[in-house]
Amino acid sequence: MESPAPPPLTVAQSRAVDRVCLEDYGLPGAVLMENAARGCAELLDRVSDGNPGAVAIVCGKGNNGGDGFALARHLTIRGATVHLFAPFEEPPDADEEPGEAAMNARVARRMGLPWTDWTTLSEEDLTNRLAEEAAGGWIVDALLGTGPSGPPREPMDVAVRAIHAARSRGPRVLAVDVPTGFDADGGRPFQSSPDGGACCVRADRTATFVAPKPGFAMDGASDWTGSVSVVGIGAPPAAIESVR
Numbered sequence: 373m374e375s376p377a378p379p380p381l382t383v384a385q386s387r388a389v390d391r392v393c394l395e396d397y398g399l400p401g402a403v404l405m406e407n408a409a410r411g412c413a414e415l416l417d418r419v420s421d422g423n424p425g426a427v428a429i430v431c432g433k434g435n436n437g438g439d440g441f442a443l444a445r446h447l448t449i450r451g452a453t454v455h456l457f458a459p460f461e462e463p464p465d466a467d468e469e470p471g472e473a474a475m476n477a478r479v480a481r482r483m484g485l486p487w488t489d490w491t492t493l494s495e496e497d498l499t500n501r502l503a504e505e506a507a508g509g510w511i512v513d514a515l516l517g518t519g520p521s522g523p524p525r526e527p528m529d530v531a532v533r534a535i536h537a538a539r540s541r542g543p544r545v546l547a548v549d550v551p552t553g554f555d556a557d558g559g560r561p562f563q564s565s566p567d568g569g570a571c572c573v574r575a576d577r578t579a580t581f582v583a584p585k586p587g588f589a590m591d592g593a594s595d596w597t598g599s600v601s602v603v604g605i606g607a608p609p610a611a612i613e614s615v616r
């Protein structure tokens with residue numbers, strides 16, 4: 373039986389939890405990211421009866437992308453077939469970029485996981501590749517999480533549209549933390565056009581960290597988030613309470 377969902381945390385509060393863990397408790401970001409990614413792998417396994425099948429993971433350049441790189445490792449350990457769609461051909465050196473996202477990208481690269489720099493592909497080619505690599509399985513949206521406060525800019529918008537088009541050919545979509553382009557406090561995409569179009573990932577499931585975000589319960593939000601599961605990142609309960 374799943375435990376009841378904790379009360380919501382706004383995007384700012386969620387980011388504050390990360391900061392309190394790092395600064396007040398000395399809990400490294402790499403540990404939080406590891407827990408986040410392993411939690412996502414467990415969820416994908418659980419909702420796929422232990423066999424997620426082919427998984428295409430589309431990563432951005434921030435820590436949401438870092439979750440995607442770490443998730444690739446955990447899914448590989450579990451026997452899934454993973455293809456990484458990274459925002460670069462080669463991860464930056466540790467001297468250039470010491471953060472946990474780049475570290476997880478380097479590890480995934482050294483594992484020799486199938487790898488495509490998605491920023492070099494046209495929207496149509498990226499759509500086709502995602503549909504191929506995720507056939508019968510999942511596309512993971514690890515483009516953007518709680519970082520942005522507006523609609524996805526180039527080149528993220530291209531990847532959002534490609535994920536949307538590939539999903540219409542069968543694969544399910546798991547959003548990491550927040551569907552890219554979705555305002556998790558406001559409960560709708562950051563920007564919608566008058567005809568209802570929006571640059572936002574439409575997910576079948578969202579694995580959100582620490583607590584649900586307030587917008588997830590608002591009218592129409594589940595059209596974008598799908599079914600929401602909360603994944604713990606190992607934050608001490610008092611760290612979470614301190615930001616409420």
Ligand SMILES: NC(=O)C1=CN([C@@H]2O[C@H](COP(=O)(O)OP(=O)(O)OC[C@H]3O[C@@H](n4cnc5c(N)ncnc54)[C@H](O)[C@@H]3O)[C@@H](O)[C@H]2O)[C@@H](O)CC1
Binds near residue numbers: 405517549550605
């Ligand atoms: N250590 C931590 O703080 C943890 C963070 N976690 C993950 O980290 C995420 C937040 O990471 P970040 O703060 O790096 O933010 P994101 O990864 O959400 O986004 C930052 C990146 O997006 C770019 N960007 C910002 N706004 C944009 C826009 N409108 N269009 C296109 N690109 C844009 C930035 O230049 C940057 O490269 C969370 O959602 C969660 O997935 C988890 O790993 C848990 C632990």
Ligand SMILES: [K+]
Binds near residue numbers: 436547550551552
């Ligand atoms: K995301």
